Amino acid sequence: MSAVLLEGTLRSRLEHVWGTVVSIDVRDAGTTDAIVDAAWESVRAELHRIDAVFSTFKSDSVISRLRTGGTHVIADDVADVIDRCLEARLATGGSFDPWQVDGGFDPSGLVKGWAADRCAAILAQHGLRSFTVDAAGDLVCRGSAGAGHAGWPIGIAHPDDPQAVAAVVEIRDGAIATSGTSQRGEHVTDPRTGTPARGARQATVVGPDGALADAYATALVVSGVSGARWFTALPGWSAYVIEGDTATAWGPAFDDTARSQES
Amino acid sequence: MKRALIVGTGTVAGVAAVLALNPAGASTASAGLRSGATNRPAAAAGTSGSTSTSSGATTATGSTVDVGYGLVQVQATLQGGRIVDIQALALPQNDGHSARISQQAFPMLVQQAIAAQSSQIAGISGASYTSSGFAESLKAALLSVGHAA
Numbered sequence: 001m002s003a004v005l006l007e008g009t010l011r012s013r014l015e016h017v018w019g020t021v022v023s024i025d026v027r028d029a030g031t032t033d034a035i036v037d038a039a040w041e042s043v044r045a046e047l048h049r050i051d052a053v054f055s056t057f058k059s060d061s062v063i064s065r066l067r068t069g070g071t072h073v074i075a076d077d078v079a080d081v082i083d084r085c086l087e088a089r090l091a092t093g094g095s096f097d098p099w100q101v102d103g104g105f106d107p108s109g110l111v112k113g114w115a116a117d118r119c120a121a122i123l124a125q126h127g128l129r130s131f132t133v134d135a136a137g138d139l140v141c142r143g144s145a146g147a148g149h150a151g152w153p154i155g156i157a158h159p160d161d162p163q164a165v166a167a168v169v170e171i172r173d174g175a176i177a178t179s180g181t182s183q184r185g186e187h188v189t190d191p192r193t194g195t196p197a198r199g200a201r202q203a204t205v206v207g208p209d210g211a212l213a214d215a216y217a218t219a220l221v222v223s224g225v226s227g228a229r230w231f232t233a234l235p236g237w238s239a240y241v242i243e244g245d246t247a248t249a250w251g252p253a254f255d256d257t258a259r260s261q262e263s
Numbered sequence: 264m265k266r267a268l269i270v271g272t273g274t275v276a277g278v279a280a281v282l283a284l285n286p287a288g289a290s291t292a293s294a295g296l297r298s299g300a301t302n303r304p305a306a307a308a309g310t311s312g313s314t315s316t317s318s319g320a321t322t323a324t325g326s327t328v329d330v331g332y333g334l335v336q337v338q339a340t341l342q343g344g345r346i347v348d349i350q351a352l353a354l355p356q357n358d359g360h361s362a363r364i365s366q367q368a369f370p371m372l373v374q375q376a377i378a379a380q381s382s383q384i385a386g387i388s389g390a391s392y393t394s395s396g397f398a399e400s401l402k403a404a405l406l407s408v409g410h411a412a
Contacts, residue, residue: 025385025386132386137388137389138388139388145385152386154385154387154388155386155388156387157388157389178388178389180389
């Protein structure tokens, strides 16, 4: 049914950045185009600022200069990203480790989700309460999609079938991120061995923080279902891991929906 | 081909937004939808945006989006307020790689877009392989269709 998509007021904006597209979907009933436009301008500026700071493809970015070594004075946001990287490396037992990357420290596996959180914070500062930020498949959700929804019903891409979703999860205030290996060669490297990840074909993580969701999804592709060891110790986090032809779900987000589904 | 699937995972949400703008939804959807791409000189927007009707169907043509290695432009056919077909008016063919991605991904994106009409989802989370940016640009094109609708 498309009806769900027609409820309330929907305003979308999108921006080409980082070689991909970031979009927002605002459903606040009482807002106006002018408010959304103003918020969106701030978001766009932040997206391009983040690109200038964190791009590993730009030789003059802060991250590129960090990778060349030496001592650097870094801004608070770079320090924040490094803190998240440390937290994720610790929490995942090293399955996520941006320091074990060819060419030096590379936080790219976390920055997209981190940026989505930043964008969500900007939209909230402009008074918006019900929206998603979609950073190329990593989403941060606030409020709900409209009347009749507790949150935002988000599909998890099916790794084999473009016409299906593997599961649907309702997210109110939180983030969802998905990583995978099977689609375009070996995308994820096991930082502990330097070889292609052999854990899960696809891993989706739901939780309170976009940066960590991004990192944990990548780490679960490395760990596979044996990642339960570290993942299930994280309070407030849920995951949907597809290994072989079996989907395994952990955590409260999937209590009702996905636990018994197979991919 | 499985590998083309994830390339398109970002698209359905954009299609969902488009659906909210279709004529049948006009009574309930108060939508303001625009592509940020139109603000950029690099993205050649505005070659279209027109809609036309013939035999009960509405055709909405998206703006042309420059994805850096070619142009993307799509045209959606709506009937009874639903997307029934999406045609590519332009796809990147600059080199063999681009052409191959175009050939593999586009039919799947069309299927996904049409399937999204029957789903209750407001977005899709998927592993994204952003080096091409191809599917995400199609999302922009589809959003621009919505803008025109």
